[in-house]
Amino acid sequence: MNRNLASDLEQRAVSDPDTVCLTFEDGRRWTYAGLNAAASALAAVLAGAAAGRGHRVAVQLPNSPELVVTLLAAWKAGLVPVALSGLYNQAEVRKCLDQVRPAVVISAAGAAPGDSAELPPATVARIAAAHEGTGPVPAGPALAAPAVAAEDEGIVLFTGGTTGEPKAVSLTHAGTYTSMSNLVRAQKGRPGPLPTAGAEVPPNLLALPLFHSGGLQSMLVAFHLGRAALLMERFSVDRIARLVPQYGVDNLFLLPTMIYDLVRAAPAPDLGSVRRVLVAGQRLDPMLQQEFEKKYNVMVLSNYGSTELGHVAGWTGRDIKAGMWRPGAVGRVYDGVTLEIRDGQGNALPAGQPGEIWVRSQRTLGYVGTGATTAGDLVAAGWIRSGDIGYLDHDQVLFLVGRSRELIKTGGFQVWPAELEQVVREADGIADVAVVGLPDPRLGEIPVAVVVPADPDADADELEAAVIGHCRERLAHYKAVRKVLVLDSLPRSEVGKIRRDELESAVQERLGAGAEIR
Incomplete structure (x- = not known):
C-alpha cells in the first residue's frame, strides 16, 4: 500500500x-x-x-x-x-x-x-x-490525505x-x-x-533546513518513529548549547559543516545527553570526525545518499558492535536498497571494482523543467544514477573513491561550476573563467574562480574583490566564489574543453588547502 x-x-x-509532536525553539508546542x-x-x-x-x-x-x-x-x-x-x-x-x-x-x-x-x-x-x-482542538472534521499511487x-x-x-x-x-x-x-x-x-x-532535534532533503527526512522520520520533533529556525552553536541540555536530546543529524563548528566551539556546548550523531550531506573528513568524537565522547555515524537517491548506506551502532566497520567505508548498504556498481557502458561490475553507483528506486521521477518532468540522464528503467564513483565489498559495504568531477559540495549543499561561471563572466574585465572546488576544513569544499583578465595588466587584488562582490550580489552566499586566482590562460583540450584535472592541480599548487578564504 x-x-x-x-x-x-x-x-x-x-x-x-x-x-506533543512538535516543539519550536521558542517553546511553542503542538x-x-x-x-x-x-x-x-x-x-x-x-x-x-x-x-x-x-x-x-x-x-x-x-x-x-x-x-x-x-x-x-x-x-x-x-x-x-x-x-x-x-x-x-x-x-x-x-x-x-x-x-x-x-x-x-x-x-x-x-x-x-x-x-x-x-x-x-x-x-x-x-x-x-x-x-x-496542547489545548482543545477546534471543532470540525479533519481533512484526510488522499490515497496515492506509486x-x-x-x-x-x-x-x-x-x-x-x-x-x-x-x-x-x-x-x-x-x-x-x-x-x-x-x-x-x-x-x-x-x-x-x-x-x-x-525529541528529535531538527537542525537542518526543511528545504534540504536531510531536514525534510528528519521531520518525516520523527513522525514515523512516533517521537516528538524539536525544530530550530537555523543551526547555530548557541542554539545547540541551549536546546540539547534543555530537552535532553539524545541524537543529532548534522551536516559536516555543523560538526566543524561544534569542534571549534569555545566554550564547547554540553552534549552530555547525546549518544550518537548521524552525518550526511557530504563526506566527513576523518580527522574532523576524530576531533569531534574525542572532544564530545560521542560516536559519529555516516549516512550516504542524496536528494535523488534517498538513504542508501551507512553505519549503525549494531554494525559497529558486530565488527562490520571498515575503515574508509561510508557504510553498509541498507536492507531494502538495491544497488549496482556499473561501468561507463552500464554493465554491472563485481565486488571490489570501482564504477558509478546506481540505485534501483521508485523515489525519483526525474528533473522538472517548464512544468514537465523528464527522467533524462537521471533515471533509466527504474534505476537512478548517482554520479558518484565507488565499489562494494562482498559484505555489501560501500566505499566511495570519487564523484562527478564538476560537482562542488560546500557545507552540505551542491554547487555546480557552470552556474558560477556564467555569473563571473558577467563581471567587468573577465575574458575567461572556470570554477573548481578547493578543499576546506569547515565547508568540505569552497568554490574558487580561475579567471583570465581582459586586461593583462589588471591588478589581481582589485579584480578578485570585484569578482567576489559581483557574485555575492547575485547568488546565495554558499554559492558565491570565495577566492579568485588570475592566470594568463586556462588549460583547454584541442576541442576547447577545460582540462579540469590540470586546473585543479594549478589551484592546489598556487593556493593550497590551507589558503586564507575571504
Missing part, C-alpha cells in the same frame, strides 16, 4: 491525539491532533486556491511551525509542495518558479517573490498560531544540476516513504511506524 507523506501524522492524531487540525485548516485554503489535485505549491518559508504545517497541508490537499531555499535571492527564486510553474506561491511576506502576476500568492502567517498549544509526485526539492542551474527533483510519496523506512529499519532493527514514544523520550 502506498502511503501519503501525511499519513503518519494523521494516524497518530487518532491514536495519540494529546501527545499535539498530534493540534498539528493535524492546523494542517487540515490550511489544506482547505490551498485546495481552493490551487487548480486541482497534483498541482504544485511553491513554499519559501524559514524553518518554522508554519513551514511544517504548510508541507503537511499540501499533502493533505492532494497538492505537491515545492520547497524553495530561504537562501535564494529574488532572481534565483524566479528561475525556480519558472521551472516548476506552481499554482500557488507561499512566502513569509505573504506574496510571491519576483514578478509573479501569473502566480496567485498566499500566506500562512497565522494558520499555525491559530492552533498553537508514481504520484509527493514533493519537489532543488539540488545541483548538470546544466549548472539549480535542478528541481521530482520525488514520489511512495519512494520517499520507502527510503525513510529503510533508514528507520537500519537504525531500529525493525520497520516502522513504531509505537508513539512517551513523554520521557527526548
Whole structure:
C-alpha cells in the first residue's frame, strides 16, 4: 500500500491525539491532533486556491511551525509542495518558479517573490498560531490525505544540476516513504511506524533546513518513529548549547559543516545527553570526525545518499558492535536498497571494482523543467544514477573513491561550476573563467574562480574583490566564489574543453588547502 507523506501524522492524531509532536525553539508546542487540525485548516485554503489535485505549491518559508504545517497541508490537499531555499535571492527564486510553474506561491511576506502576476500568492502567517498549544482542538472534521499511487509526485526539492542551474527533483510519496523506512529499519532493527514514544523520550532535534532533503527526512522520520520533533529556525552553536541540555536530546543529524563548528566551539556546548550523531550531506573528513568524537565522547555515524537517491548506506551502532566497520567505508548498504556498481557502458561490475553507483528506486521521477518532468540522464528503467564513483565489498559495504568531477559540495549543499561561471563572466574585465572546488576544513569544499583578465595588466587584488562582490550580489552566499586566482590562460583540450584535472592541480599548487578564504 502506498502511503501519503501525511499519513503518519494523521494516524497518530487518532491514536495519540494529546501527545506533543512538535516543539519550536521558542517553546511553542503542538499535539498530534493540534498539528493535524492546523494542517487540515490550511489544506482547505490551498485546495481552493490551487487548480486541482497534483498541482504544485511553491513554499519559501524559514524553518518554522508554519513551514511544517504548510508541507503537511499540501499533502493533505492532494497538492505537491515545492520547497524553495530561504537562501535564494529574488532572481534565483524566479528561475525556480519558472521551472516548476506552481499554482500557488507561499512566502513569509505573504506574496510571491519576483514578478509573479501569473502566480496567485498566499500566506500562512497565522494558520499555525491559530492552533498553537496542547489545548482543545477546534471543532470540525479533519481533512484526510488522499490515497496515492506509486508514481504520484509527493514533493519537489532543488539540488545541483548538470546544466549548472539549480535542478528541481521530482520525488514520489511512495519512494520517499520507502527510503525513510529503510533508514528507520537500519537504525531500529525493525520497520516502522513504531509505537508513539512517551513523554520521557527526548525529541528529535531538527537542525537542518526543511528545504534540504536531510531536514525534510528528519521531520518525516520523527513522525514515523512516533517521537516528538524539536525544530530550530537555523543551526547555530548557541542554539545547540541551549536546546540539547534543555530537552535532553539524545541524537543529532548534522551536516559536516555543523560538526566543524561544534569542534571549534569555545566554550564547547554540553552534549552530555547525546549518544550518537548521524552525518550526511557530504563526506566527513576523518580527522574532523576524530576531533569531534574525542572532544564530545560521542560516536559519529555516516549516512550516504542524496536528494535523488534517498538513504542508501551507512553505519549503525549494531554494525559497529558486530565488527562490520571498515575503515574508509561510508557504510553498509541498507536492507531494502538495491544497488549496482556499473561501468561507463552500464554493465554491472563485481565486488571490489570501482564504477558509478546506481540505485534501483521508485523515489525519483526525474528533473522538472517548464512544468514537465523528464527522467533524462537521471533515471533509466527504474534505476537512478548517482554520479558518484565507488565499489562494494562482498559484505555489501560501500566505499566511495570519487564523484562527478564538476560537482562542488560546500557545507552540505551542491554547487555546480557552470552556474558560477556564467555569473563571473558577467563581471567587468573577465575574458575567461572556470570554477573548481578547493578543499576546506569547515565547508568540505569552497568554490574558487580561475579567471583570465581582459586586461593583462589588471591588478589581481582589485579584480578578485570585484569578482567576489559581483557574485555575492547575485547568488546565495554558499554559492558565491570565495577566492579568485588570475592566470594568463586556462588549460583547454584541442576541442576547447577545460582540462579540469590540470586546473585543479594549478589551484592546489598556487593556493593550497590551507589558503586564507575571504
